[in-house]
Amino acid sequence: KQEVTQIPAALSVPEGENLVLNCSFTDSAIYNLQWFRQDPGKGLTSLLLIQSSQREQTSGRLNASLDKSSGRSTLYIAASQPGDSATYLCAVGGRERDYKLSFGAGTTVTVRA
């Protein structure tokens, strides 16, 4: 069974600092990995999707890397802003038909002005 862990559960940084969010998974036979943002009382918004054949994806200030062999993905957010305050979740898609999309519990980020 795929286990997805995100540590730390919460993070507080001053505005302008770079954010590094970690996601680890136990089974390296994945199909893809997604990073989502969740604002309080809202649904999840997809930020980046990395296929298993890719090493990283970039979108604006966001960069996500994937290392399947070590079972890790990292989301980097450059020059953080108060508007980046949210919970960030990673989700891993397995390869087999019955394999569900496995979510981590998320890291809640607070960017202090």
Add this chain to the structure above:
Amino acid sequence: NAGVTQTPKFQVLKTGQSMTLQCAQDMNHNSMYWYRQDPGMGLRLIYYSASEGTTDKGEVPNGYNVSRLNKREFSLRLESAAPSQTSVYFCASYPGTTFFPRGNSPLHFGNGTRLTVT
């Protein structure tokens, strides 16, 4: 563009009561999903529907039933609510027809239904 719409936003039930959570998407997506989110845990899949007329169990289906009414709508029913079903319920949709998203498109989520069972 409304995306995925869930109703109601909030609901309080007494143990043993029944209710149906509604979900509709206007993106012409084939697959739809119901997840629950509990504090400190990742989202867990309850049921999914890869296409109109088909439904399958996910990780935590006990106590729930679903109906894929048409391509747009996917409802989740609690026949006899229990306190353990207190959670935030999310509906999601995806363009493809596979069990879980394999391609380049992400899942699209609704804003959730916050359910409390007392």
